Amino acid sequence: MDLATQQRKLLGLFRSTYEVAADDDAYIRKVARSGDLAEGKKNIALWRVWVFERTCALTVSLLRRRNILESLIKDFITSENISPFRETQAPAFLEWLTKSDDDLVASVAKFELALIRVRQGDRHTYTIAWNFEPSSILHCLAKDLAVESELTPGHYQVVVSHKIPGHFRIYELR
Amino acid sequence: MAAGSQLEQKATTCVSIGATYEGRDPALLARMLPLVDYIEITPETIAEAKGGSRIALSKEVMSELRNVRKEVKFIVHGVGLSIGSHEGWSPTYFHLLDELLDQIEVEWHSEHLAYTKVDGEHLGIMLAMAKTEEALDMICERVMIMQDRYKLPFLLENVVHVIPDAPGDYSDAAFLNEMTRRTGCGLILDAYNLECDAHNHGFDIRGFLGELDMTRVRELHVARGVEDNGYLLDVHSQIAASSTVALAQDVVRESQGSAKVVVYEFMPEAVPGLGYDTIADQLERLQTAFRN
Numbered sequence: 001m002d003l004a005t006q007q008r009k010l011l012g013l014f015r016s017t018y019e020v021a022a023d024d025d026a027y028i029r030k031v032a033r034s035g036d037l038a039e040g041k042k043n044i045a046l047w048r049v050w051v052f053e054r055t056c057a058l059t060v061s062l063l064r065r066r067n068i069l070e071s072l073i074k075d076f077i078t079s080e081n082i083s084p085f086r087e088t089q090a091p092a093f094l095e096w097l098t099k100s101d102d103d104l105v106a107s108v109a110k111f112e113l114a115l116i117r118v119r120q121g122d123r124h125t126y127t128i129a130w131n132f133e134p135s136s137i138l139h140c141l142a143k144d145l146a147v148e149s150e151l152t153p154g155h156y157q158v159v160v161s162h163k164i165p166g167h168f169r170i171y172e173l174r
Numbered sequence: 175m176a177a178g179s180q181l182e183q184k185a186t187t188c189v190s191i192g193a194t195y196e197g198r199d200p201a202l203l204a205r206m207l208p209l210v211d212y213i214e215i216t217p218e219t220i221a222e223a224k225g226g227s228r229i230a231l232s233k234e235v236m237s238e239l240r241n242v243r244k245e246v247k248f249i250v251h252g253v254g255l256s257i258g259s260h261e262g263w264s265p266t267y268f269h270l271l272d273e274l275l276d277q278i279e280v281e282w283h284s285e286h287l288a289y290t291k292v293d294g295e296h297l298g299i300m301l302a303m304a305k306t307e308e309a310l311d312m313i314c315e316r317v318m319i320m321q322d323r324y325k326l327p328f329l330l331e332n333v334v335h336v337i338p339d340a341p342g343d344y345s346d347a348a349f350l351n352e353m354t355r356r357t358g359c360g361l362i363l364d365a366y367n368l369e370c371d372a373h374n375h376g377f378d379i380r381g382f383l384g385e386l387d388m389t390r391v392r393e394l395h396v397a398r399g400v401e402d403n404g405y406l407l408d409v410h411s412q413i414a415a416s417s418t419v420a421l422a423q424d425v426v427r428e429s430q431g432s433a434k435v436v437v438y439e440f441m442p443e444a445v446p447g448l449g450y451d452t453i454a455d456q457l458e459r460l461q462t463a464f465r466n
Contacts, residue, residue, distance in 0.1 A: 003308050004260040006340060010301060011292040031337050036374070039405045040336040044298040046402075046409065050443040082298055084254045084290050085266070088223045120222060 001025050013037055014044070016078055048073050048082075048089065055090035058112045058141040059097065062105065065146055072097070091116060103131045104151070107158075108141065111168070114160035118167050125161040134158050134170050189394075189426055191460045192249065192437035193453070194410075196220060197235030199442065203242065205450045209457035212247045212281070214437050215239065217270035218254045229266055231273050239278055249393070249435070250274065250283035251362075257316050257330070258289035258303045275324065284329035284362050284393065287313065287350075300333045305342030305349040310356075317357040329392055331362035334370045334408040335377070347385035354390040360432075363388075364395040365421040366414065370406040379421070388428040396422050396460070397439040411444040413456045419463050426464065436464050 012018020020032040063069035097109035107130045114126035133152040140147045155173040192212030196219040220235040255267040288300035371377035398412035426433045
């Protein structure tokens with residue numbers, strides 16, 4: 001087996017996009033059934049968790065509280081081509097989460113993504129819709145506390161901009 | 175040679191001490207500076223996304239590094255080059271390295287003997303190279319290009335074997351020996367990676383070191399990760415074990431003066447858990463082990 005074929009098949013095994021055939025190379029079959037492959041995949045997810053804990057702490061806190069952090073990271077790894085450049089990983093993860101069907105997850109991800117961008121010098125102004133009162137939720141996430149008891153339905157906007165002291169302001173829509 | 179000895183014996187060869195630093199933690203840097211001779215920088219981890227996909231070094235971190243350049247030497251250790259990808263390496267890495275070398279003086283630079291992407295798709299992990307003639311030819315050609323381009327010593331590091339080794343034409347040590355012989359490049363020997371391989375795959379450290387030309391080893395790494403499901407993981411979240419330090423000492427003795435520095439590697443995510451005092455204690459312990 002040449003280098004390119006071997007690397008392509010191993011990539012497929014790690015990204016779960018390659019099914020080993022009965023007549024496949026003995027080495028590829030060995031890797032596919034090894035515990036090493038499963039452990040390697042776990043290791044990939046573990047690295048992402050550590051990076052995200054540091055670089056998008058609010059969103060990680062919410063996902064962990066909802067017991068969906070690991071499963072979402074696994075889905076993210078499978079579906080996205082994640083750059084090895086660590087500082088790009090959180091923005092990519094947050095961008096991916098902005099499409100979530102869960103309104104709160106999407107709002108928190110949009111907020112944290114905007115905050116990262118503005119803190120890095122982005123001059124845009126971002127306006128994010130929230131269906132829950134944001135201040136108590138953000139307080140809980142910043143302190144890594146439970147948020148479920150703080151979910152007060154309502155219509156709010158959070159504006160994120162370099163022009164605002166502290167970089168964001170919450171508005172209630174009446 | 176007593177590879178992997180559990181005792182930290184006094185080293186007979188004196189080497190410098192280094193530590194990783196990924197920026198944005200000036201208090202940590204200040205704490206480490208009196209204890210190290212070298213700071214190891216990873217360009218990718220001091221880079222920022224500057225809108226879209228453009229990646230550039232953080233001005234803030236580069237300023238930190240420039241401010242301490244009279245107190246410490248710098249070495250560069252990349253993670254994103256992917257020198258072993260069949261289709262070619264990462265151009266982004268070269269942009270960052272160019273940018274970094276324009277701003278600070280470094281003693282040498284290094285990468286991992288591995289690949290992290292295939293056909294532009296990222297693995298999310300480093301995989302060790304197949305030890306074949308085809309892979310060796312490709313790696314050697316690329317090492318020569320690196321050395322020609324930067325006119326600095328270039329080292330490659332043994333990575334953890336995440337999966338079983340593919341059938342090859344060379345043993346691990348013979349592959350490294352031939353690579354260094356053909357190109358003149360140096361080696362980083364990561365003592366913790368060797369221990370991971372021994373623990374996870376029954377790798378014969380003694381046999382490997384016995385076969386390796388250790389006069390090509392310029393730098394050693396010590397670190398420690400966690401055990402999961404019976405596997406030792408290559409994460410840098412703990413202080414190095416005594417066995418890892420002892421293994422590094424063995425290599426320093428056998429390197430006949432070629433080994434210059436032992437670097438304690440830890441990731442920034444581990445700093446809150448470890449604490450500055452523990453990191454400083456680790457560096458002092460390395461001073462005791464390697465400066466006598």
